[in-house]
Amino acid sequence: MKRDDRDSRDDRGRDTYREFTDAVNMKPGELSSWLESEESKTVGWHKGGRTGGGESVGHESGRKIIGLLRRKRSELSEADYKHMRKVVGYVRRHMAQRPSGDVRDTKWRWSLMNWGHDPLKR
Numbered sequence: 001m002k003r004d005d006r007d008s009r010d011d012r013g014r015d016t017y018r019e020f021t022d023a024v025n026m027k028p029g030e031l032s033s034w035l036e037s038e039e040s041k042t043v044g045w046h047k048g049g050r051t052g053g054g055e056s057v058g059h060e061s062g063r064k065i066i067g068l069l070r071r072k073r074s075e076l077s078e079a080d081y082k083h084m085r086k087v088v089g090y091v092r093r094h095m096a097q098r099p100s101g102d103v104r105d106t107k108w109r110w111s112l113m114n115w116g117h118d119p120l121k122r
Contacts, residue, residue, distance in 0.1 A: 013081055017073060020084035023091040024116035028069045034113050035062045043111045058114035061087065065116040091117045 026034065034040050044056030064083055068076070076084075094112050103109045103119060112119055 013076075016081050016084050016088070017076075019088045020068070023088045024065060024069065025121045026113065026116050026118055028066045031062055031066055031069075031113075031116055035059060035066075039110045040114055043107045044114055056114065058090075058111055061090075062114045062116060069116075087115055090115050095119065 040059060040062070041056075044058035046054055046056050048054055061083070065087060068080055068084065071080070091112065094108070094115070095117075097108070098119070099106060099108055109119055
């Protein structure tokens, strides 16, 4: 691999990591507790459809995010960075769809929280 390719990949990884840590504003323990709540389990798209049961895509992502937050940057794989980019994209798209009014007890907020972002936190 040429040095320019490595440097470019390192820069992308650094950018991805920064964007991910900006998007995910919940701490691992806080996210873990949230994922145990009934509200967390009631939102999101399920791969098998709503009646298909199982875990929602966002809930599964939340579990992955906890692992990512607990790992050192040097331990992250390309697959980890791919998931980080997916999280950043989801948070950005969902934030752009913010409903009007108080969002405290909304499925919109709960879905974002499954992805590690609480829009009520500053």
